[in-house]
Amino acid sequence: MATCYRHTDRQTNVACSNCGRPICPDCMTSTPVGMRCPECARQKTKVVRSTSGMLSGAHPVTIALIGACVAAFVAQVAGGMDVVSGSPAGTVTLDYGLLGFGADPRAQELIGVGEGEYYRIVTGGFLHSGILHLGINMLALFFLGALLERAMGGWRFAGIFFVSLLGGSLGALILSPEDLTVGASGAVFGLMAAGFIEARDRGMNDVASQIGFYVVINLIFTFSVPNISVGGHIGGMLAGGALTLLLAQARRSGGAGARPVEIGIILGSGAALAVACVVAGNAAVPPGL
Numbered sequence: 288m289a290t291c292y293r294h295t296d297r298q299t300n301v302a303c304s305n306c307g308r309p310i311c312p313d314c315m316t317s318t319p320v321g322m323r324c325p326e327c328a329r330q331k332t333k334v335v336r337s338t339s340g341m342l343s344g345a346h347p348v349t350i351a352l353i354g355a356c357v358a359a360f361v362a363q364v365a366g367g368m369d370v371v372s373g374s375p376a377g378t379v380t381l382d383y384g385l386l387g388f389g390a391d392p393r394a395q396e397l398i399g400v401g402e403g404e405y406y407r408i409v410t411g412g413f414l415h416s417g418i419l420h421l422g423i424n425m426l427a428l429f430f431l432g433a434l435l436e437r438a439m440g441g442w443r444f445a446g447i448f449f450v451s452l453l454g455g456s457l458g459a460l461i462l463s464p465e466d467l468t469v470g471a472s473g474a475v476f477g478l479m480a481a482g483f484i485e486a487r488d489r490g491m492n493d494v495a496s497q498i499g500f501y502v503v504i505n506l507i508f509t510f511s512v513p514n515i516s517v518g519g520h521i522g523g524m525l526a527g528g529a530l531t532l533l534l535a536q537a538r539r540s541g542g543a544g545a546r547p548v549e550i551g552i553i554l555g556s557g558a559a560l561a562v563a564c565v566v567a568g569n570a571a572v573p574p575g576l
Contacts, residue, residue, distance in 0.1 A: 289539040307538035348441040349432025359413040373417030385411025387464025387571035400568025408456040408564040414469035431478040446553035451477020451527035453560035458522020464571030473519040477527020
């Protein structure tokens with residue numbers, strides 16, 4: 288367990304939300320973006336209270352990710368997908384959705400990650416099967432982004448999103464490699480796990496309890512409703528949670544100089560999951576093909 292940077296005889300599990308240094312209860316100052324050390328607490332924190340302010344620059348990574356998903360949905364509709372039902376799949380979904388191994392019914396050719404189309408492990412996470420599917424995921428992404436992006440920093444938030452997305456792709460490729468899978472829910476589940484762990488790590492137990500309840504409800508929904516990617520949800524949650532724990536440990540150990548280590552952890556995790564997705568996709572190809 289780390290010790291407070293000002294009181295080295297006191298152990299603590301809480302780190303400053305701004306600089307990452309470990310702080311004991313006597314050194315904690317509660318702010319709108321988490322617990323801060325005395326030095327960081329004296330810095331002025333800009334609190335955005337209007338919706339227009341939130342959209343204009345408080346969460347640029349969140350807004351960019353939502354914009355990318357919406358743009359992909361427009362392309363899906365333009366490719367022939369019904370806005371409400373999400374069928375037929377449409378050109379964009381068929382060509383870029385996550386698929387370990389399968390056949391293109393139009394061209395009668397083999398497609399999927401196992402056929403060398405490695406981009407699917409990322410592009411599938413930006414496509415959705417209907418306006419309701421898109422709306423649920425984007426609403427969750429917006430509120431989780433509003434909570435996490437300012438507290439953790441945009442680059443950490445983006446790293447957790449993409450690592451969770453890859454974890455969701457790996458889970459789907461392991462459990463259902465022959466199903467065409469789309470949606471950002473794997474990444475969203477990873478962000479939920481990140482929010483819970485980060486809130487607990489900073490001593491914000493009320494927030495952690497609320498997120499934990501939301502996670503349980505979504506897990507019940509995952510296992511009880513048909514046509515939901517169980518592997519995608521569980522894989523994303525495990526990847527996002529594990530990465531958040533590693534980043535928190537790096538901040539406690541390295542303090543203000545932990546950023547290079549954190550970046551290395553994010554890149555290394557993403558690369559390892561991408562390789563694992565390729566291996567899982569190749570394993571899905573029947574022998575002799």
